[in-house]
Amino acid sequence: MKNEKFRHMSLGEKIFTIVDYVLLILLVIVIAYPLIYIVSASFSSPQAVISGKVLLLPVDVTLKGYRAVFQNPKIMTGFRNSFLYTIVGTLINLVMTVLCAYPLSRKEFTARNRITSYFVFTMYFSGGLVPTYILVRNLHMVNTVWAMLIPTAMSSYNMIICRTYMVNSIPDELYEACEIDGGSPWEYLVKVVVPLCKPILAVMVLYYGVSHWNDYYNAMIFLKNEMLQPLTIVMREILIQNQVDFTMLRDAKAASEMQGLAQLLKYSTIVVASVPVLAIYPFVQKYFVEGVMIGAVKG
């Protein structure tokens, strides 16, 4: 049927269709190639990587790179810390966001508009780096786990998205029914709002989770203690400052093999760091498109 449609097009339309498909296929290649290459390189032998034999698919498949990653105590500590910050941080975010979005979504709350402005203002204006740093230092949070959890406890932007969802998709009659039954706003939140907000909460988990997992800035500013540093900071040392601890690469004997293995370690680290996020992405894709839409409506 599709071909049928194509055959009936005028010449101009045919050219248009062909150009459209060619451009998008090129785009898919340009976007996908680096991702495929990194994964292939991480599974190839050190020699193949360093001599440039890997172009698209893995050459001489080996798990040496991954072994080096999992034997590296620094990467493993970073991994553990990133998991901790992501899970606990996202939980805090969810609680704070719902506690804030719900009262602002109810017209019964008399101070609703003033308080909304109070939060919206923080989206456009902030104190900046130094005042924030001094505040966190005065709260004695620098170099503690709290610095990674408390200053980022809520994003006003995400809260507004959540509020908009609550306003638009939960029918007002439910609130009235709950009130007639003698339910308080608190009961309504727990029994009705939270269960009905699952789709937007999935979007929130994705947004907050990714921002914690990928956070680099807060960790760099607030954490000096190596035992607390997340994976992003460890990756900066390895990938960007090129500080690979060669004594960790026990598998390698000759110097050239060490160089190759160091390269392999970098590719494997990239994959290991990106897999948790990319693995959940396909499952939440439809929710996250929804989140972009709600965010855009309210801008």
Added chain:
Amino acid sequence: MAKQAKAGQQKKKRHGKYDWQFWAIIALPLLYAFIFAYIPMGGILMAFKDYSIRKGILGSPWVGLKYFRQFLTSTSSVTVIRNTLILGVYSLVVNFPLPILLAVLVNELYHQKFKKFVQFISYAPYFISTVVLVGMMMQMMDLRTGVINRIIVMLGGTAVNFFGDPGIFRSLYVWSGLWQTIGYSSIIYIAALSGVSMELKEAAVVDGASRLQRIIHVDLPSILPTITIMLIFACGGIVSIGFDKVFLMQNSMNAGVSEVISTFVYKVGLVNSDFGFSTAAGLFQSLVSFALLLLVNWIAKKVTETSLW
């Protein structure tokens, strides 16, 4: 009259009945925003003071606009402002229109499966962290072992020192940004395009409009409000180049073009501990962004009748 007033009062009373519960629920977020957003805003006073830790922000002596004058006149910071503007405008010129083009191309596809596939692939890089992105670039663009240089050499070219050449820094920054965000940024336009009235489209077909003409005269005007809103935000962002990516891409060779306000604020403030100067530079950046946002919003209101407020 009296009856109405009474009813109004009753309604008001009913509205306020549970106010205290709402206040109790929102208390924690209110406190959080007060401490972590509003108190640092007060810290902006540091930009006008000769801050010393011993005396605190309020006790330190005033210096007026000294730091602003210093920021706007010293040669190093003028370079920083210039770098920020060039990078911001270059980013806008590339990263603003191309997602719209992508959305139009995707919208014109017939095969639903291919459409879904293009969207799936093009959104993925958005989730990669900046550290990984810069790390990937450094690995793949390495002068000797990088695969991109291998391909360039294979095709008969000469290897390019991507990270060592200050002339390439800006393009590297902007186009890698496009790679990462083109799909994500196109989502909103794809959604807007799917809402374009079918009647208008069919009317255009009846009038004999070609597909290109339909895109130009039906699709694009229909999504113009969305485009305008996104443009207002994008223009507001010209001076607020994010810290992470620039900082990670910086090295001694590209420092002359890669120092921007946000990295400058970090180095002056947290590395050199020159708090007043750093706060002044940061404040300058937020004020200029906000002014730009207002300006573009005002222009948009005049020209297209679409605006944020």
